[in-house]
Amino acid sequence: MRKPIVAANWKMNKPIGEAIELAAEVKRGLAGYDGAEVVLCPPFTALKSVGDLLRYSGVKLGAQNMHWAEGGAYTGEVSASMLVDLGCEFVILGHSERRVHCAETNEDVQRKLKLALKKNLTPIVCVGESEEQRAEGRAEEVVQEQLEGSLGDLGEELERAVLAYEPVWAIGTGRAATPDEAQAAHAFVRKVMRARAGESVAESIRILYGGSVKPSNARELFQLPDVDGGLIGGASLDPSAYLEILNAV
Numbered sequence: 001m002r003k004p005i006v007a008a009n010w011k012m013n014k015p016i017g018e019a020i021e022l023a024a025e026v027k028r029g030l031a032g033y034d035g036a037e038v039v040l041c042p043p044f045t046a047l048k049s050v051g052d053l054l055r056y057s058g059v060k061l062g063a064q065n066m067h068w069a070e071g072g073a074y075t076g077e078v079s080a081s082m083l084v085d086l087g088c089e090f091v092i093l094g095h096s097e098r099r100v101h102c103a104e105t106n107e108d109v110q111r112k113l114k115l116a117l118k119k120n121l122t123p124i125v126c127v128g129e130s131e132e133q134r135a136e137g138r139a140e141e142v143v144q145e146q147l148e149g150s151l152g153d154l155g156e157e158l159e160r161a162v163l164a165y166e167p168v169w170a171i172g173t174g175r176a177a178t179p180d181e182a183q184a185a186h187a188f189v190r191k192v193m194r195a196r197a198g199e200s201v202a203e204s205i206r207i208l209y210g211g212s213v214k215p216s217n218a219r220e221l222f223q224l225p226d227v228d229g230g231l232i233g234g235a236s237l238d239p240s241a242y243l244e245i246l247n248a249v
């Protein structure tokens, strides 16, 4: 049985004061909740405050990115060890916004992934095709290429990783994948994992869906056989919407 994960990606939102308020509301709303692993990923600047607030609550802390080097002369970057130091247990890697706006490559993602695993951070590795690629009938090809490039030579070690299928055309657009589209893509990702890492990893790895998840569509998406929770952007900034999504698991 795969325990679902519902992770909140706050992106470049929420100064410290607001981040603390939002995290506190989520924490209050989750007393006694056991439906999914809950992970909040605030911006770097709020990790410390939100982490302090979440300690011993069962709600986990994640970062939205990290650098691939262990440390050193990389001005403006944040290392895996620094995230661990702050109490992070998760890190989002290869989000499409980083691939598009920060020119992050599969190779970068692969280096980050290996370091995250080495530091005992649970990576959430994101893949997903653009609207144009889907229209050209290349969605699976693109997702496979991103998976192969981002996962490199890793096999059984991926047992500790989490994947997220996030079609770029669904992110922040209000237009989520239909249940059929999501299930087909997730089954495909699991098939790729089966070929790469074997049956046991393919069956145990959690594959999250991301892209316009809202209270109104969460239930139908989360009940799909190969969807193991979600990566929630916009709706996670509203505590009542995020709590409704969590209760849809």
Ligand code: PGA
Binding pocket: 009, 166, 170, 171, 172, 173, 174, 210, 211, 212, 213, 231, 232, 233, 234, 235
């Ligand atoms: P969205 O973002 O829920 O706002 O579409 C999802 C994501 O980018 O992870």
